[in-house]
Amino acid sequence: MIKKCLFPAAGYGTRFLPATKSMPKEMMPVVNKPLIEYGVEEAIEAGLDGMCLVTGRGKNTLFDHFDKNYELEHQISGTNKEDLLVDIRHLMDTASFTYIRQREMKGLGHAILTGRELIGDNPFAVVLADDLCVNEEGPGVLAQMVALYKQFRCSIVAVQEVPKEDIHKYGVISGEVIKDNIFRVDDMVEKPEPGTEPSNLAIIGRYILTPDIFELIENTEPGKGGEIQITDALLKQAKTGCVLAYKFKGKRFDCGSVDGYIEATNYCYENIYLKDKQKTELGKHSTQKSEEA
Numbered sequence: 632m633i634k635k636c637l638f639p640a641a642g643y644g645t646r647f648l649p650a651t652k653s654m655p656k657e658m659m660p661v662v663n664k665p666l667i668e669y670g671v672e673e674a675i676e677a678g679l680d681g682m683c684l685v686t687g688r689g690k691n692t693l694f695d696h697f698d699k700n701y702e703l704e705h706q707i708s709g710t711n712k713e714d715l716l717v718d719i720r721h722l723m724d725t726a727s728f729t730y731i732r733q734r735e736m737k738g739l740g741h742a743i744l745t746g747r748e749l750i751g752d753n754p755f756a757v758v759l760a761d762d763l764c765v766n767e768e769g770p771g772v773l774a775q776m777v778a779l780y781k782q783f784r785c786s787i788v789a790v791q792e793v794p795k796e797d798i799h800k801y802g803v804i805s806g807e808v809i810k811d812n813i814f815r816v817d818d819m820v821e822k823p824e825p826g827t828e829p830s831n832l833a834i835i836g837r838y839i840l841t842p843d844i845f846e847l848i849e850n851t852e853p854g855k856g857g858e859i860q861i862t863d864a865l866l867k868q869a870k871t872g873c874v875l876a877y878k879f880k881g882k883r884f885d886c887g888s889v890d891g892y893i894e895a896t897n898y899c900y901e902n903i904y905l906k907d908k909q910k911t912e913l914g915k916h917s918t919q920k921s922e923e924a
């Protein structure tokens with residue numbers, strides 16, 4: 632079964648300079664939580680408990696974020712500020728965190744291959760934390776994909792329809808519909824030149840990969856941008872075996888772009904943060920009432 636989730640987190644986040652000059656882009660907060668934490672929560676919700684981070688230079692705050700901060704714990708111990716650490720404490724108790732450093736930036740395929748030692752010989756998930764996905768109507772995107780994997784036992788990429796003018800920013804698939812929202816991939820192109828895209832279905836940063844992908848990546852030549860692309864390795868897998876594309880339920884925000892990041896912030900503030908706050912306050916109110924009774 633799928634237990635591990637790989638987080639490629641070595642990139643420079645240049646679209647967010649100067650904010651990302653010394654801070655990893657995965658630590659950018661959406662409301663009061665860093666992007667990486669949303670990704671880890673989504674993985675835990677999908678039943679995964681081994682978080683494998685592929686990091687790079689200048690990413691030390693990622694290690695610190697998922698570790699105990701004794702000074703802080705001591706300072707706020709016994710105060711109502713402790714409530715603010717409940718979620719991350721739970722997350723640290725539930726999951727284990729392992730790290731490996733990618734010394735050179737040679738593309739997403741190369742980042743995934745760098746994580747091989749942490750993953751081993753099992754199917755695994757990949758989350759690109761700057762694609763923030765939420766689904767308030769039901770299970771998260773990764774949980775939907777894990778359920779699908781149980782049925783089909785092959786690699787799966789999450790896809791979304793995107794407007795024609797934006798499609799060149801993504802890996803793009805084409806395929807035959809085999810069920811509602813599920814396609815069997817027959818073509819896949821990384822960031823196609825305008826006018827050559829095989830469809831309007833863009834790959835979003837959620838993948839389930841079977842471990843034979845590592846060997847395929849090893850034998851993949853640099854592609855778009857001179858980088859080793861996971862899209863190219865997956866196309867080989869699709870041609871020799873099976874890769875599915877899944878049009879997921881839920882919303883996705885491109886937090887690698889300023890517009891998407893602001894949209895995510897507004898959405899999460901209104902639909903997650905404020906609602907949680909209301910629930911907590913209602914909870915406190917009713918405890919107070921029952922204590923008074």
Ligand code: G1P
Pocket residue numbers: 739759762800801802803821822833834835836860861862
């Ligand atoms: C990566 C992948 C691309 C995918 C995208 C999703 O590109 O290479 O296929 O569509 O993530 O966010 P990047 O955005 O890292 O350039």
